[in-house]
Amino acid sequence: MSAPPGLAVEHLDAWYGAAQVLYDVTFTVGRGEVVALMGRNGAGKSTTMKAVMGLLARRRGVVRLNGRDISGLKPFEIARLGMGYTPEDRRIFSELTVLENLDAGRQPPRHFADGTPAPLWTPETLFRLFPNLAELRDRPGGRMSGGEQQMLTIARTLMGNPLVVLLDEPSEGIAPVIVEQIADTIVELKKRGLSILLSEQNAAFAQIVSDRAYMLEKGQIRWAGTMAELADNTDVQRNYLTL
Amino acid sequence: MNWEGLAFQAVDGLASASGLFFVAAGLSLIFGVTRIINIAHGSLYMLGTYIAVSLASAIGGPLGFWGGVAATAIIVGVIGALIEIVLLRRIYSAPELFQLLATFALLLVINDAALWLWGPQDLLGPRAPGLRGSLEILGRHMPSYDAFLIVIAPVVLCVLHIVFVRSRFGRLVRAATEDRDMLGALGVNQSVLFTAVFALGAFLAGLGGALQMPREPASLGTDLTVITDAFVVVVVGGMGSIVGSYVAAVIIAEVKALCIGIGLVALGGVSVNFSKFTLIAEFLVMAVVLVARPQGLLGRPQIAVRGEAALEAPIRSASRTLTVFGIAVLVILAALPFLARSSPYTLVLGVDVLIAVLFATSLHFIMGPGGMHSFGHAAYFGLGAYGAALAVRWFAAPMGLALAAAPVAAALGALLFGWFAVRLSGVYLAMLTLAFAQIIWSIIYQWQDLTGGSNGVLGIWPNPPFDRLPVFFLLSLALVAAGVVLMRRILLAPFGYAMRAGRDSPLRAEAIGIDVKKVHWLAFAVAGTVCGVAGGIFAFAKGSISPETISIDHSVNGLVMVLLGGLGTLSGPIVGASVFAILQDFVMQETEYWHALLGGIILVLVLAFPSGLVGGFLRIAARWRRP
Numbered sequence: 001m002s003a004p005p006g007l008a009v010e011h012l013d014a015w016y017g018a019a020q021v022l023y024d025v026t027f028t029v030g031r032g033e034v035v036a037l038m039g040r041n042g043a044g045k046s047t048t049m050k051a052v053m054g055l056l057a058r059r060r061g062v063v064r065l066n067g068r069d070i071s072g073l074k075p076f077e078i079a080r081l082g083m084g085y086t087p088e089d090r091r092i093f094s095e096l097t098v099l100e101n102l103d104a105g106r107q108p109p110r111h112f113a114d115g116t117p118a119p120l121w122t123p124e125t126l127f128r129l130f131p132n133l134a135e136l137r138d139r140p141g142g143r144m145s146g147g148e149q150q151m152l153t154i155a156r157t158l159m160g161n162p163l164v165v166l167l168d169e170p171s172e173g174i175a176p177v178i179v180e181q182i183a184d185t186i187v188e189l190k191k192r193g194l195s196i197l198l199s200e201q202n203a204a205f206a207q208i209v210s211d212r213a214y215m216l217e218k219g220q221i222r223w224a225g226t227m228a229e230l231a232d233n234t235d236v237q238r239n240y241l242t243l
Numbered sequence: 244m245n246w247e248g249l250a251f252q253a254v255d256g257l258a259s260a261s262g263l264f265f266v267a268a269g270l271s272l273i274f275g276v277t278r279i280i281n282i283a284h285g286s287l288y289m290l291g292t293y294i295a296v297s298l299a300s301a302i303g304g305p306l307g308f309w310g311g312v313a314a315t316a317i318i319v320g321v322i323g324a325l326i327e328i329v330l331l332r333r334i335y336s337a338p339e340l341f342q343l344l345a346t347f348a349l350l351l352v353i354n355d356a357a358l359w360l361w362g363p364q365d366l367l368g369p370r371a372p373g374l375r376g377s378l379e380i381l382g383r384h385m386p387s388y389d390a391f392l393i394v395i396a397p398v399v400l401c402v403l404h405i406v407f408v409r410s411r412f413g414r415l416v417r418a419a420t421e422d423r424d425m426l427g428a429l430g431v432n433q434s435v436l437f438t439a440v441f442a443l444g445a446f447l448a449g450l451g452g453a454l455q456m457p458r459e460p461a462s463l464g465t466d467l468t469v470i471t472d473a474f475v476v477v478v479v480g481g482m483g484s485i486v487g488s489y490v491a492a493v494i495i496a497e498v499k500a501l502c503i504g505i506g507l508v509a510l511g512g513v514s515v516n517f518s519k520f521t522l523i524a525e526f527l528v529m530a531v532v533l534v535a536r537p538q539g540l541l542g543r544p545q546i547a548v549r550g551e552a553a554l555e556a557p558i559r560s561a562s563r564t565l566t567v568f569g570i571a572v573l574v575i576l577a578a579l580p581f582l583a584r585s586s587p588y589t590l591v592l593g594v595d596v597l598i599a600v601l602f603a604t605s606l607h608f609i610m611g612p613g614g615m616h617s618f619g620h621a622a623y624f625g626l627g628a629y630g631a632a633l634a635v636r637w638f639a640a641p642m643g644l645a646l647a648a649a650p651v652a653a654a655l656g657a658l659l660f661g662w663f664a665v666r667l668s669g670v671y672l673a674m675l676t677l678a679f680a681q682i683i684w685s686i687i688y689q690w691q692d693l694t695g696g697s698n699g700v701l702g703i704w705p706n707p708p709f710d711r712l713p714v715f716f717l718l719s720l721a722l723v724a725a726g727v728v729l730m731r732r733i734l735l736a737p738f739g740y741a742m743r744a745g746r747d748s749p750l751r752a753e754a755i756g757i758d759v760k761k762v763h764w765l766a767f768a769v770a771g772t773v774c775g776v777a778g779g780i781f782a783f784a785k786g787s788i789s790p791e792t793i794s795i796d797h798s799v800n801g802l803v804m805v806l807l808g809g810l811g812t813l814s815g816p817i818v819g820a821s822v823f824a825i826l827q828d829f830v831m832q833e834t835e836y837w838h839a840l841l842g843g844i845i846l847v848l849v850l851a852f853p854s855g856l857v858g859g860f861l862r863i864a865a866r867w868r869r870p
Contacts (some may be wrong), residue, residue, distance in 0.1 A: 053428055079430030091425040093418040095543075103411060104418045107427045160430050 003113055004067030005030045006164045006195025007052070007083075012061035012137045014051040021047050022219045025061070029164065029195040031112070034121065034205040036227075037199045039216035045199035046088050048216070049166045051087045052197075059192060062241055065164060080119070082110050083147040084162030085097060088169045088199075090153040094142025098133055101141050105159035112193065118161055119192045120233055123215075126155040129185060147178035154185065164195045171205045183209050203241055215240045247381045249504040256500030257493065258389035261396030262458075264492040265451025266469055267476035268403065268485050269444030271665060275420040275483030276440045279331060279338075280347040280670050285470025286353035291319050291452020292461040293361055294472075296368040299456065305372040318449035323445020323713040327438045329524065333850060335437075339669055340616045345849045347799055350466055351842030359836070368456030385481050388457050395454065399447075400489050407485070416440055420483050427593055467795060469832045471681065473528045474674050481542020481672075490540060494524045515866060519689050526678040526685075533675055534663055558612065558743070558813055560735050565814070576720055580713030590716045594784045598714075603804035603820035608730050609770040610802075611810045612739060613763055615664065618673040619680025620801045622660070623653040623771035625793030627778025629687060632700040632788050642706040642783060646722075649779025650772045656773020658764075664765040677795065682734045684793040699789030717831030719780050726773045731813055735767065738745035742766050801843055809855020818857050 005031040016020040022044055029035045037045045051059045053077040063071050068077050079085070093101050097213060098221060103105045103122050110118045127134035130151040152171060155163060167186070186209045189196060200206040204211060206227070213230050215223035223236050230236060270284045282852065289292040298311030330349065334342050374391055418426050419436055427433050452465075459465075477497055480487030500514040502524050505517040532539060561569065576593070583589035607621045630652025634640040640648065660679040663671055687694045694700065701848075709715045733739055745759035753757050778798035782788050800823070808819025826844075831837045852859045 031717075055424065055428065075424070075427040078426055085428045087425070091422050092423050095421060096418055100414050100417075103414055104426065104431070107409075107430050127358075135412050152279045163580060198672065 004064065006033070006066060007068075008064040009048075009052060010062040011014050011049075012048070012051055012063065013059065014047060014056045015039045015058040016047075016056070022051060022059075022220070024217075025219070025221055027214050027221065027224070029197050030194055032193045033192055033212070034196045034198060034210045036089075036210040036213040037197060037216060038201070038203070038206060038213050040119065040201065043240075044219040045218040046168050047219070049087075049168050049197070049199060052166060053083065055085075079160060079162075080165035082161070084157035084160055084165040084167070086153045086157045086167050086170065088172065090146075092141035092144070092149045092152055092156075094239045095140060097138050097140055098144075098152060100116075101156050101157060102126065102159050105156040107160040109131065110161045110163060112163060113224065117196070118195075119158075119162055119189075120165055121155075121158045123159075126158060129158075129188065130155055130181070132181075147174045150174055150178065150182065152181065154182070158189075162194065164197070165189065167196060167198045169199055169201070169218055171200065171202050179205065201241070246496070247383075249501065250383050250498040251385070251606055252504035253497060254385065254393070256496040257393045258458075259499075260489075260492040260496035261392045261475055262451050262455050263469075263472055263496060264396045264489050265447045267456070267480065267488040268400075269447035269451075270470075271477045271480070271483055271485060271488050272447075273441055273444040274417075274477070274670075276416055276423070277331065277335065277437050278512055279335070279342045279346065280474075280673075281325065281331075281441075281444070282343060282470055283349035283353060283466075284346075284444070284473065285447050285466035285468075286350045286357075287319050287323060287448035288356065288469045288473075289454040289461070289463070290322065290353065291315055291449035292368070292465065293357060293366065293452075294318055294449070294482070295453035295456045296461045297361075299369050299695065303359075303369075308369060308372050312450070312453040312456075315453040316446050319449025319452070320442045320446030324438050324442040326445070327441035328644050330846070331441065332434065332437070337849065337853065338608075339673075340802075340806070340810075341849045343616070343618070343659075343670070343673060344799075344802060344845055348415075348842035348845035348849070350470070351838040351845075354463055354466055355836045355839035355842075361461070363463065365460040365462040370457045372475045382561075390696075396489065396492075400485065403485055412439065413658040424683070446735075456676075465616065466682070467517050470627075471677070472525065475525045475678065478539055478674050479491070479529050479532045480669065481539025483543070484541040487539055487541030488653040495528055498524045498528055499813075504831055523682050523685050526682045530663060530675065530682075531735045533667060533671060537667055537671060538756050558734060558739075558811075561813075573720075573724060575774060577717065580716055587712060588711050592825065592828055594719050594822050597719045597829065598777050598784065599804060599820040599824040601723045601726050601780075601818050602774060602801055603808070603816040603823075604727050604730060605770045605774040605777065606801045607805045607808075607810070607813075607816035607837070608773070609732070609763075609767055610805055611750075611815075612734050612746065613766045613770075615676075615763060616673045617664075617676040617766065617798075618795075618802070619676035619798050620682035620770075620774060621793050622683045623657050623688070623737070623774040623795035624725070624770075624781070624797065625683060625788075625790070626656045627653040627775030628782040628788045628792050629694060629700070629778075631782045632703045633694065635678065635703045636700050642709060645703075646776075646779045646783070649782070650775040653775020653778065654768055655770040657696040657768045657775075661764050661767030661771065664767060667762050667790040676797070678797055679795055680795070684790055687793065688790045699787055699791075699792060699850055700782075700789040703839075704786050705783045709783075715784070719784070722776055722780060725841050726776055727817065730769070730773060734813065736764075738762065763846050803841070803848075806845070807856055809858035811854060812857045815855050815857040819855060821854065 005028040010026050012022055013020060013027040022225050025048055038049060050056050052063050054073055062069060065081050065083055068081065070081060092119050093104060109120050112118055132148060133151055133155060136148060170182050173218055183205065186196060199211060210227050215236060217240055220242060266284060270281060272277065273281050281397050295311050295315040298314060299307040302311060330345065334345050371388045374387040376387045377583045378387055378390055407417060415426065415431055415436055423433055458740050476488055476491045479495065480491030495663060499521045502517045502520045507514055507516050521641035579593055580590060602624055606617060609615045609617055631645040631649040634645040634648040664675055667675055686695060704710060705715055709718055741762045743759055745762055749759045804820040804823045807823055808815030830840060
């Protein structure tokens with residue numbers, strides 16, 4: 001029997017108050033795989049990530065992390081099982097310095113389901129991955145540019161030594177140079193065996209880093225396929241991405 | 244007055260600042276992380292003094308004193324942790340108002356528990372072994388213990404500062420102050436963090452209370468006075484800022500000390516006694532700070548806590564059944580003087596209930612549809628009562644005129660204070676309204692020549708034919724019914740829609756052309772005016788009034804009435820006030836522990852019936868109607 005996928009989501013429904021926002025969302029992200037959740041604004045990409053992370057109070061369906069059911073757990077329990085989450089609005093602790101932000105995300109070392117050790121991150125290894133941050137280590141998070149904050153939020157999540165990472169719109173509103181750096185980072189994480197779920201509106205960015213894509217519209221998955229298939233399918237692009 | 248005396252008072256002020264700092268720091272810390280204003284923090288301080296006195300007198304000697312102080316802080320810290328685990332954990336996602344009320348209920352329960360354990364007498368503590376002497380400062384003697392207190396507060400401040408900067412616990416606490424949900428998503432267990440923070444805050448309060456033992460006796464009254472002072476300190480210093488708490492504690496203690504130090508001064512031929520301003524001084528400082536810098540001296544602007552707010556069902560005009568029912572109740576009440584001829588007490592109680600109804604309905608007017616949680620509504624009740632009573636006392640005004648003076652006095656107060664209040668929201672607004680009520684209270688309490696001070700005003704009796712109880716009852720009924728109907732009309736008119744729009748989304752309301760501040764200001768004034776009528780009726784119903792009418796207790800009674808009925812409906816406050824007034828009348832005479840009972844009722848309400856009696860009734864009715 002093959003190893004369970006890093007992340008498997010089955011029949012996920014979710015609500016904001018009384019309004020249902022996700023309908024029967026089902027997808028998987030394999031080990032060492034980068035999967036893009038795509039769709040327009042309001043399609044349900046961020047909501048899916050929040051629901052997976054346990055941040056939506058009302059949700060139904062099954063979410064598995066390395067085969068283990070985490071559906072009913074609280075966000076901190078989910079994080080402690082190896083799920084990392086970087087929110088769209090980054091949510092850096094603005095009064096804490098870069099180093100203190102990293103420390104807030106620190107968790108013990110972790111292993112993959114097959115017993116091999118997962119990548120172990122320290123501030124020093126992360127500064128090698130994001131050299132810009134190294135120079136800002138004592139700068140309060142509130143006094144950083146958007147791109148620097150984006151790098152910090154990814155670094156802070158990696159401090160938890162996650163097996164699966166949910167990256168919500170990492171390229172949004174950021175200078176092209178830094179977008180490139182983040183793309184490199186994602187490729188590096190993939191190489192080291194992490195499962196990455198990426199939400200993107202930027203088709204070009206998703207094209208560079210992802211293996212497969214799921215297309216969301218109105219809280220439902222409308223299409224699934226490889227990036228090559230998506231590149232060839234102008235109908236899907238037109239129907240679900242372009243304005 | 245001389246400069247040396249002033250300087251000595253200033254040094255003495257530093258000693259009182261330290262006690263205030265310990266409570267305020269804990270309060271601020273807890274608020275920063277959990278977003279709960281823990282009113283029961285005053286009780287923890289009070290428990291600190293009681294426990295320390297008991298330990299010191301049971302064990303005796305230096306060990307009893309200093310060991311007792313340390314043990315007390317730990318015991319109170321453990322009590323704090325238990326409170327967090329048993330009660331607060333259940334209400335983190337409840338509306339702010341419920342949290343405030345739940346912790347107030349806790350204060351009531353703890354107060355009665357202390358009454359049961361230690362009795363009503365103040366307990367004197369021993370003096371500190373090793374620090375019984377005095378130091379000579381500026382030619383006067385200052386107790387060595389006061390010097391010790393002056394030093395200990397900055398020491399604790401430094402220790403806390405180091406903990407918050409250097410330890411991981413401190414970093415996590417600071418992160419949680421900003422965004423506790425994100426911290427959860429990073430794998431931090433918030434429950435453990437919250438319990439730890441609460442225990443630390445309680446520890447500080449217990450330490451503060453214990454250290455006061457040689458200066459002040461353990462007394463049942465300290466919980467409320469200490470919490471009010473600490474609120475002011477925290478608001479002035481900035482919620483969540485411990486350094487701010489220290490700075491504010493020093494400023495307020497100094498302002499008070501200066502008022503005492505200046506004493507009697509002749510200003511343009513009039514001699515003014517500044518020492519009488521001590522009670523108001525801290526509230527004036529707070530009002531100035533809140534208006535000039537709402538987040539406090541060293542605070543950050545308050546970040547809205549992320550979370551899903553429950554949607555409230557809109558207020559609807561009365562159904563035909565309810566209208567018929569309402570008219571029927573009115574008719575029965577109008578007939579009450581004839582129905583209850585054999586028991587005149589029914590009418591006395593009836594007038595009490597009517598006054599409570601108008602009081603609660605006017606409070607609900609700004610709290611429910613206006614979204615402004617006033618913790619000082621008794622101010623307008625008191626202004627009305629004193630407006631009427633003083634008109635009788637000084638101008639021998641006939642009853643009609645005096646009753647008209649009541650709403651005028653209340654309206655003026657509400658217009659003045661409302662202007663400040665609508666500039667704030669949430670807990671800050673609650674605290675400012677509380678502060679204004681305290682200001683009115685202290686003015687009336689201290690301006691003895693005009694108001695009779697603590698004795699109040701006596702002998703305000705209605706003119707004939709209203710001196711007969713049945714007639715007075717009918718008059719009250721007419722005024723109360725008119726007030727209630729008027730407020731209903733306003734709420735169901737465009738002005739009421741504008742109020743609710745401003746409550747639900749100030750930005751969107753302004754975008755469609757509503758001047759939200761002005762609408763809420765007027766609403767505040769209307770509520771105050773109507774409440775003043777209730778105060779006027781009260782003055783004539785009782786024949787005498789005292790500053791009690793403006794006390795925090797009375798304001799909180801109003802909140803309980805509104806909450807008892809439920810915020811979501813217009814009939815809620817009427818039902819809530821009636822039930823409360825009748826309950827108070829029956830139960831208060833039966834038990835010595837009325838406060839604990841009231842606290843218990845509030846806790847049950849907040850935990851089990853968050854939508855109040857009427858809300859609960861409607862829910863059951865809806866379930867019953869559905870097959």
